[in-house]
Amino acid sequence: ESARLVVDNDFEIAPVNNRLFGSFVEHLGRCVYSGIYEPGHPEADDEGFRKDVIDLVRELGVTTIRYPGGNFVSGYRWEDGVGPKTARPRRLDLAWHSTETNQFGLHEMVEWLQAVGGNELMEAVNLGTRGLENALDLLEYANVPNGTELSERRRANGADNPFGIKMWCLGNEMDGPWQTGHKNAEDYGTLAASVAAGMRMIDPDVELVVCGSSHHDMDTFGKWEETVLEKTYENVDFISCHAYYHPESQPDGTRDMASFLASGVDMDSFIKDVAAIIDATKARLKSDHDVFISFDEWNVWYINEEPSKSPEGIGNWPEAPKLLEDVYSVADAVVLGDLLITLLKNADRVHAASLAQLVNVIAPIMTEPGGPAWKQTTFYPFALTAHYAKGGMVLEPKLSSGTYETAKYGTVPSVNSVAVRGSDGSITVFATNRSMDVASDFEIKLPEGCGGVAKAQTLHESDMFAANTRNEQNRVVLHNNESVTLDSMSNTVHVTLPPVSWTAVH
Numbered sequence: 001e002s003a004r005l006v007v008d009n010d011f012e013i014a015p016v017n018n019r020l021f022g023s024f025v026e027h028l029g030r031c032v033y034s035g036i037y038e039p040g041h042p043e044a045d046d047e048g049f050r051k052d053v054i055d056l057v058r059e060l061g062v063t064t065i066r067y068p069g070g071n072f073v074s075g076y077r078w079e080d081g082v083g084p085k086t087a088r089p090r091r092l093d094l095a096w097h098s099t100e101t102n103q104f105g106l107h108e109m110v111e112w113l114q115a116v117g118g119n120e121l122m123e124a125v126n127l128g129t130r131g132l133e134n135a136l137d138l139l140e141y142a143n144v145p146n147g148t149e150l151s152e153r154r155r156a157n158g159a160d161n162p163f164g165i166k167m168w169c170l171g172n173e174m175d176g177p178w179q180t181g182h183k184n185a186e187d188y189g190t191l192a193a194s195v196a197a198g199m200r201m202i203d204p205d206v207e208l209v210v211c212g213s214s215h216h217d218m219d220t221f222g223k224w225e226e227t228v229l230e231k232t233y234e235n236v237d238f239i240s241c242h243a244y245y246h247p248e249s250q251p252d253g254t255r256d257m258a259s260f261l262a263s264g265v266d267m268d269s270f271i272k273d274v275a276a277i278i279d280a281t282k283a284r285l286k287s288d289h290d291v292f293i294s295f296d297e298w299n300v301w302y303i304n305e306e307p308s309k310s311p312e313g314i315g316n317w318p319e320a321p322k323l324l325e326d327v328y329s330v331a332d333a334v335v336l337g338d339l340l341i342t343l344l345k346n347a348d349r350v351h352a353a354s355l356a357q358l359v360n361v362i363a364p365i366m367t368e369p370g371g372p373a374w375k376q377t378t379f380y381p382f383a384l385t386a387h388y389a390k391g392g393m394v395l396e397p398k399l400s401s402g403t404y405e406t407a408k409y410g411t412v413p414s415v416n417s418v419a420v421r422g423s424d425g426s427i428t429v430f431a432t433n434r435s436m437d438v439a440s441d442f443e444i445k446l447p448e449g450c451g452g453v454a455k456a457q458t459l460h461e462s463d464m465f466a467a468n469t470r471n472e473q474n475r476v477v478l479h480n481n482e483s484v485t486l487d488s489m490s491n492t493v494h495v496t497l498p499p500v501s502w503t504a505v506h
């Protein structure tokens with residue numbers, strides 16, 4: 001089979017917002033405790049931050065970090081996590097049926113981000129068990145320089161300078177019946193509007209994210225966005241989208257890999273649907289203001305399968321249990337690469353995104369308590385895309401490709417692709433071959449005058465279920481794709497995309 005992409009420097013979609021390469025650290029399972037924070041680990045620094053994990057986080061190239069949840073935030077009291085560690089309370093975490101020790105909180109998060117390299121913090125406020133007053137308190141504590149009860153408390157707790165947090169999530173997945181303090185769209189929209197207005201009275205420069213739908217096929221999808229945006233539009237900058245994909249089990253015991261590999265089709269139509277609702281709201285309100293999408297949870301997640309089951313029982317609230325520790329295959333990594341291509345293709349509407357999550361919990365980085373840290377398969381497409389796309393310009397992908405049939409999405413393109421022009425003028429093309437059967441001879445027609453050399457790296461294994469584990473940490477790595485050729489007379493690149501593969505051609 002063959003596929004063809006025409007790249008033209010004049011067809012610009014939008015600059016790549018570096019916030020597209022955000023991730024997410026939730027107090028969930030071992031993401032924080034024995035993930036990024038493990039005092040006593042041989043690699044821990046004086047603060048208890050694992051330096052081996054910090055190195056991998058840097059290599060991954062993530063930007064903004066969303067914190068502290070997730071479902072967790074809907075029962076969280078932020079003040080439990082500040083002040084002397086010995087005085088911090090142990091609390092029930094209802095979202096994950098765990099005990100939260102509060103040994104890691106807002107100050108530790110800010111310090112950890114500094115240690116990583118000055119990454120941006122995207123903080124979520126609790127609109128589940130709490131509301132306006134606590135959100136305002138947290139913003140005062142974090143962003144007011146000094147001279148008030150809460151800003152002085154922050155200074156007494158060791159942070160002289162305000163944290164200057166710009167991006168704030170107005171709750172998390174409030175449309176989800178599983179959410180502590182779940183609300184209907186009317187009630188949530190009214191609350192979010194008052195919280196947004198109040199927060200702006202303290203700090204007019206905050207950028208606020210109102211909750212959209214927890215996934216595209218929520219029963220309330222569409223109507224939720226309409227109602228919530230109608231109430232909050234002028235005071236928010238983003239509406240969130242969340243989406244997780246996994247191959248569904250079929251009656252014969254196999255999984256529907258064909259549909260799974262085309263998950264990007266769903267993400268693309270989700271974004272387009274939400275963009276349409278934003279536009280309709282803007283028109284109805286006769287507004288000049290723009291609202292963008294924050295795709296602030298996305299990934300492959302074998303949801304409702306082990307090891308995602310929460311602990312149970314009134315006497316059983318473990319600390320940092322092993323939860324959501326999915327082990328990712330090559331196929332999972334190809335889907336993750338495809339979802340990133342989809343986010344880039346929509347860079348005009350999606351201005352922020354967070355891979356959920358960062359360490360141990362549905363994560364590209366795994367750790368063993370007291371032991372090593374290693375890369376999952378999904379690390380590779382994320383890191384290379386971030387490396388080449390940050391600071392670039394997305395170019396409209398004029399793509400033709402073969403197709404294949406799926407049970408969920410009908411006929412879909414076998415190849416998905418996007419091109420990014422770097423600030424140095426170089427072009428990088430990201431491509432997936434979703435087909436399980438045939439390789440694709442991929443032709444890229446480059447802009448006039450593109451000389452130089454082409455280099456291609458591919459993630460592919462003959463066994464699409466191959467994965468990296470504690471005992472075989474480098475079973476799956478990127479390989480140079482030796483099939484790549486560049487004909488500088490015709491400005492054309494040819495590269496073979498094996499079945500179920502992800503490739504970056506630079």
Ligand code: AHR
Nearest residue numbers: 026070071072172173356
């Ligand atoms: O990322 C895991 C969970 O998925 C988050 O806590 C929640 O927001 C979503 O349902």
